[in-house]
Each structure stands twice: as C-alpha cells, then as structure tokens.
Amino acid sequence: MAVRLPRLGRRRALLSAGAGALALALLLWWLLPMGGDESPRGRVTFATGVPTGVYETYGKMLRRDLARDLPGLHVTLQHSKGSPDNVRRLAEGRATFAIAASDAVAAYQEQGGVHADRLRACARLYDDYMQLVVAKGSKVRSARDLKGLRVGVGEDDSGVQLIAKSLLKAAGLDMDRDVHAVRKGIDQMPALLKAGKLDAFFWSGGLPTTAVRTLAHDFPIRLVQLGDLIGPLHRQGGVTRYYRAASVPADAYEDMGQQDAIKTIAVPNLLVTTDRVDPALAEAVTRTVIENRDRIGVKVHAAQKVDLRTAIFTDPLDLHAGAARYYRSVKP
Structure with a gap:
C-alpha cells in the first residue's frame, strides 16, 4: 500500500529535494569547467626577487600573460632576497613557482634542505x-x-x-x-x-x-x-x-x-616548482612561459633567450610531469 505523506510533509520533502539539487548544481558549477574550458583556476604565489631586479620584472610580465591565458588563475608576486630564498620558500610550501639559479638549487640539495627532493623544474629560462x-x-x-x-x-x-x-x-x-x-x-x-x-x-x-x-x-x-x-x-x-x-x-x-x-x-636560471603542483597547472604555466617569450622580452630582454630547444635542460632538477607533458605535445 502506498504511503501518503501529509501535505506539510510532502512540501518539506519537495523543498529539501530542491535545496539538495541546487547545492549539487552549485558544487558541479565550481568543480567542472564551463563551456569546455579546462584551464586551471585558483590562487598561486610566484616568488621573484628584489623590487629593482630582473626576477621581479620578469614576474610582472609573466603575471600579465597568465592573466590573459589563464583567466581563472590569480597570481600573487612575492618579493624575496633572491634564488636561495626562493628555493627555500618553494620547498617549505610558501610559494608555488619561483625563478632560481641552478647553483642555488644545487646548493640547497647538497645541504640536505627540507623537501629538496620535491623540487621540480618547468623550464630553463635565461642566464x-x-x-x-x-x-x-x-x-x-x-x-x-x-x-x-x-x-x-x-x-x-x-x-x-x-x-x-x-x-x-x-x-x-x-x-x-x-x-x-x-x-x-x-x-x-x-x-x-x-x-x-x-x-x-x-x-x-x-x-x-x-x-x-x-x-x-x-x-x-x-x-x-x-x-x-x-x-x-x-x-x-x-x-x-x-x-x-x-x-x-x-x-x-x-x-x-x-x-x-x-x-x-x-x-x-630555472622556473622552479614542486611535485605538489597539479600537472595541468604546471603544463599551462610552462606553455605561457614559452609561447610569450617575445612579449615578455619587450621589457625583459634576457627573456628573449628562452628557447624551446634548451628549456628542457634543467639540471640539477627533473622536469615536472606537467612541464614534460607540454614539451612532448610540441615536439616536432
């Protein structure tokens, strides 16, 4: 025999079901890309350097291009003392990406720095x-x-x-x-x-x-x-x-x-991150770095040296899985 809900009970059930459906729709709207756009979204921190240095200028130009290429990504620049400071910030989880010179990365590894094994590279940039x-x-x-x-x-x-x-x-x-x-x-x-x-x-x-x-x-x-x-x-x-x-x-x-x-x-110099970063994000950031070389180079002349053929040589670091995926996708 069918159970008949009281009028008030049925109304509450319908309202609850509607509220649940709305909550599910909002959750899916947040988690799933709209209109086929699968670009990364969220907040990332980019450790640069002193305000009048090249790292800082490069960071500003890259943030501009990331805003265009990845509109769902909010990039915050973080001043630092330079490469050794940047490497430590990355390893400790206080930054998402940074520019750091190869010698500073190697020094951190050789000194047994905390989480040194988690450091990864996206690209070799300029000297x-x-x-x-x-x-x-x-x-x-x-x-x-x-x-x-x-x-x-x-x-x-x-x-x-x-x-x-x-x-x-x-x-x-x-x-x-x-x-x-x-x-x-x-x-x-x-x-x-x-x-x-x-x-x-x-x-x-x-x-x-x-x-x-x-x-x-x-x-x-x-x-x-x-x-x-x-x-x-x-x-x-x-x-x-x-x-x-x-x-x-x-x-x-x-x-x-x-x-x-x-x-x-x-x-x-290397663009450095860690293995904590999602491959899709690392791939997208690497793509922006390589494809916007000339745009960034208008203000940062050294950036004109960024080259697809040498970007993969990131000793002493392995390439991030997402960066490696990008380079495979553009390999002739």
Missing part, C-alpha cells in the same frame, strides 16, 4: 651574468684589487652573495676577512656607490639590469672583467660547475660607453 660595478675612475681592474675595499656582496641568502663569495675566493680573498663586505641588495647598492659609500658591488642578473642601467645614466661607472677567475672558480668544485665563461656585450649598457665586451661568468 644571469655576474657584474662587478665600480666608478669609472676607480683603480680596480680585477677582483684581486678589491682587498681592503668596501664591497657590496648582496644580501644574506641571496644568489649574488652565493657567487660573490666563490669569486672572491677564486681571487685569493676571503669575503669576511679581506674586504669590508656590505650586505645590501641591488635596490640599495647603486645609491651607495654613487654616494661614495661603496667602492664596488657585485650583481648577478639578466642583461640589462634596470638598476645598473639607471645608475649608468646618472653616474659614470664601468664593469670589471671576471673572466680570469673561471679556472680557479671551477677548481673549488661543488656548485661552481654551473658557472660558465661568458661576456657582457659592449652595448649592454649604452650609457657606460664600454668599447669592448667584458669577460665574466654566467649561470642558468
């Missing part, structure tokens, strides 16, 4: 060039001439300081004993040099770096060659294997009036 900046009238002609001088070596936990310490050692100098090390970032070192409070400063960045270019426009400076240090640098072993001989083109900073290229060292 950072080590730049030793002095006033044009300075007597400094090589890193060996820095003994006893006030030298900007970058902030603690920065990629600049990581390389500067090794370069000074290659020149026979101890950063803590043989020079007056000033631990400031690129956002402060140019002003200190201009004010006569520094004799020289090291900087590692893409070419050209805005802060150095601005200083060259306002104050007579030049770059000091570092090419003679590549041999003793490599003999130190460890992460120095990621440094290669390179040259800063004479026209990298037009206001310097350099006549010749300056021999120096360079280190590759």
Whole structure:
C-alpha cells in the first residue's frame, strides 16, 4: 500500500529535494569547467626577487600573460632576497613557482634542505651574468684589487652573495676577512656607490639590469672583467660547475660607453616548482612561459633567450610531469 505523506510533509520533502539539487548544481558549477574550458583556476604565489631586479620584472610580465591565458588563475608576486630564498620558500610550501639559479638549487640539495627532493623544474629560462660595478675612475681592474675595499656582496641568502663569495675566493680573498663586505641588495647598492659609500658591488642578473642601467645614466661607472677567475672558480668544485665563461656585450649598457665586451661568468636560471603542483597547472604555466617569450622580452630582454630547444635542460632538477607533458605535445 502506498504511503501518503501529509501535505506539510510532502512540501518539506519537495523543498529539501530542491535545496539538495541546487547545492549539487552549485558544487558541479565550481568543480567542472564551463563551456569546455579546462584551464586551471585558483590562487598561486610566484616568488621573484628584489623590487629593482630582473626576477621581479620578469614576474610582472609573466603575471600579465597568465592573466590573459589563464583567466581563472590569480597570481600573487612575492618579493624575496633572491634564488636561495626562493628555493627555500618553494620547498617549505610558501610559494608555488619561483625563478632560481641552478647553483642555488644545487646548493640547497647538497645541504640536505627540507623537501629538496620535491623540487621540480618547468623550464630553463635565461642566464644571469655576474657584474662587478665600480666608478669609472676607480683603480680596480680585477677582483684581486678589491682587498681592503668596501664591497657590496648582496644580501644574506641571496644568489649574488652565493657567487660573490666563490669569486672572491677564486681571487685569493676571503669575503669576511679581506674586504669590508656590505650586505645590501641591488635596490640599495647603486645609491651607495654613487654616494661614495661603496667602492664596488657585485650583481648577478639578466642583461640589462634596470638598476645598473639607471645608475649608468646618472653616474659614470664601468664593469670589471671576471673572466680570469673561471679556472680557479671551477677548481673549488661543488656548485661552481654551473658557472660558465661568458661576456657582457659592449652595448649592454649604452650609457657606460664600454668599447669592448667584458669577460665574466654566467649561470642558468630555472622556473622552479614542486611535485605538489597539479600537472595541468604546471603544463599551462610552462606553455605561457614559452609561447610569450617575445612579449615578455619587450621589457625583459634576457627573456628573449628562452628557447624551446634548451628549456628542457634543467639540471640539477627533473622536469615536472606537467612541464614534460607540454614539451612532448610540441615536439616536432
């Protein structure tokens, strides 16, 4: 025999069923893509660097292009001290993506950093060039001439300081004993040099770096060659294997009036993430990085060096599964 619900009971049942259907519809609307759009959505954090550095400018340009390519993704930029700081933020889960130099990644791994095994790469980007900046009238002609001088070596936990310490050692100098090390970032070192409070400063960045270019426009400076240090640098072993001989083109900073290229060292930069990141998100971000190289390169000239043929060489990190999927999809 059929059970007849009281009129009020039937009404409540219908209302409950309707409310349940509405809740289910809202849940499906949130979880499932609409109109076939399967692009990632949500919030991600991108660790960059100091405000006047190339990492920061690159991050801003990439955020612009991600907003266009992945409208459901909200990207927050996070200032940092540089590569070592960025690697730690990623490993500890405080950032989703970051730019970091290969030597800083390798150093974190070799030091047994927390969750170092979870780090993954999306792409090899462009190279950072080590730049030793002095006033044009300075007597400094090589890193060996820095003994006893006030030298900007970058902030603690920065990629600049990581390389500067090794370069000074290659020149026979101890950063803590043989020079007056000033631990400031690129956002402060140019002003200190201009004010006569520094004799020289090291900087590692893409070419050209805005802060150095601005200083060259306002104050007579030049770059000091570092090419003679590549041999003793490599003999130190460890992460120095990621440094290669390179040259800063004479026209990298037009206001310097350099006549010749300056021999120096360079280190590759990587777009880094962790294995916690969903493959679909890593794939989409990698696609935006590669496909928008020229757009980003308008503001970040170094980004024009991003190349599909070299992007997969991300030593010391394995490619993220999502990034690898992207590269397979565009393989000729």
